[in-house]
Amino acid sequence: MSALWCSSFTRLASASTSGLTESLGDDALTLRMYLLDHVDLFPAVTSIPSDSNAVVVLSLANLRRLGLVSHSLVTVRHGDLAHVAQVQLQLHVADDIMYMSPFLAHNLQCVETADVVVEPHTTYPRMQAMPPTASRVEIAPILSNASSSSARDESHVVHALHAFFATPRLVQHGDIFGVPVVGTYPEKHSNPHLLEPSCSSTDVPVIVHADVVLFRVQAMTWHDDGPPCSSTTSPLALTVLKASTTVVQTPATATRLLHERQLRQYALSAMAAAAPLPAVPPSIYPHHMQKLIEWLHPTTVSLPISIALSGVAGSGKKTLLYNAANALGLFVLEVAFAELTSTSELQLLDNVHLVMQKAKSMAPCILFLNRFFVTE
Incomplete structure (x- = not known):
């Protein structure tokens, strides 16, 4: 028998015992931005939520320059706008560029090849922890000619919103996000008694229609007696989760959309990535390696x-x-x-x-x- 001993260290652990520190401006990097055209299969750490809408992809060298590890929170700045995002590691990314989800690029009002600044975000006690959970969020559907509203049913949209927010989502006031709405035959129901007698429970649903409904975050409240978050406050990201957040849909609004085609394509690819195939395991790592990755994450405590x-x-x-x-x-x-x-x-x-x-x-x-x- 032989034994090995290992221990993980984080740069911020010794900087603050309380976990609340100031932003590290010296570690900021300016990189050229390119859009992600689909959701890659990122190395998943099951104990760390991952939001594909607010994600940036960096190289290993840039990750080390920032003093971070994969699945840490960062602040991305473009001009006067700033947004909290989650960083992901990809080995094929060049050191002078970064990839960004189309939704994050739209919310920062930046186009491809624009220069953006990324820096560690240390507002929260643990870098990998999601921001505080919002108690109430108001969202408004966006009027768009590209969406086939006649083919959608309101119940399908509500069901899609429930499925979308079943995963923790990182949002800020004014954000645009897309919810895939899929029509299948036979239709999926949460209550098995609603199935028609002719539909067997073993039937595999076939997708007959797929659309993306775009929403805008109108207001957020992060505790019961607190005021709604507004755009005049400092960049404040909150986590929206179905089990803890009341989501209220307000009347539709009109807004100018950047990268609309990429937004819809990316949202549909996220839906495909979220549905694991029977022959593919949910993680790209074996179970024992997955556990070791979780334990070695240096920002867990x-x-x-x-x-x-x-x-x-x-x-x-x-x-x-x-x-x-x-x-x-x-x-x-x-x-x-x-x-x-x-x-x-x-x-x-x-x-x-x-x-x-x-x-x-x-x-x-x-x-x-x-x-x-x-x-x-």
């Missing part, structure tokens, strides 16, 4: 997380650790524990202290201790 991996020699413990680190965009500082004690036992604590300080200076990273015995 304000203290370093330590994990011991044990197993027979050659069982793949080291490979598992490096694969999990690559998924999060974390650097691995590997140290042989036997070398820390090779001089003398009295120097052990000093050597460990030096290694810990080096890991903190390289944060976010994983400190990986192996070879606990010289004979390994």
Whole structure:
């Protein structure tokens, strides 16, 4: 049997014990923006909600320059507008560009190849945690010639809104978002008794119509006695969740839409990505690696997380650790524990202290201790 020990570090953990710090302006990056044309299968961490509408995609080098890991919150700025978004890691992205969802680009009023500024967002105690949950949100459908309103039923729209907000959504006042409305035969019902006798419960629904209804966030309230959020306040993002938020639909409104074709295409691709195929597992990682990714996320708590991996020699413990680190965009500082004690036992604590300080200076990273015995 052999054992490995690893611990994750975050740059912000030692900066504030309360978890509430000021924005780190020195870490801001200016990058060229390009639109995402579809929702990629991002490395998913099941304990961290992911909103495909408010997402930016960065390279590993830029993620390390910002001192962040995948699924952290960032602030994206374009001109006088700012929006909170969630960063995702993709290895194929160049270091001088960033990809952004069309909805986020519309809400920032920026077009492709425009220069945008991205910086860590540290308003919330945990970088990966979603913003506070809104208690009430008012949304208005957007009048558009591209939407076939005659083919939609109001009950289908309500059902689509329920399904859309079943996943936590990161929104700000004035945001535009799209809800896919799909017509199937036979129709899906939450109550199985509503099915027609001729429709078997084993029938696979066939999509006969797919549309995207665009909405605008008119007002938000983040607690019961608080005033609605307005555009005059500082950029404040809230989480909208069906189980905790009252969503009120107001009369339709008209607004100018940027990237309308991309908005609808992206919303439909998000719907396809949200429906896993039977032959494809919901995660692109094995279960044991998925668990390790969750445990190693260095912003889950304000203290370093330590994990011991044990197993027979050659069982793949080291490979598992490096694969999990690559998924999060974390650097691995590997140290042989036997070398820390090779001089003398009295120097052990000093050597460990030096290694810990080096890991903190390289944060976010994983400190990986192996070879606990010289004979390994």
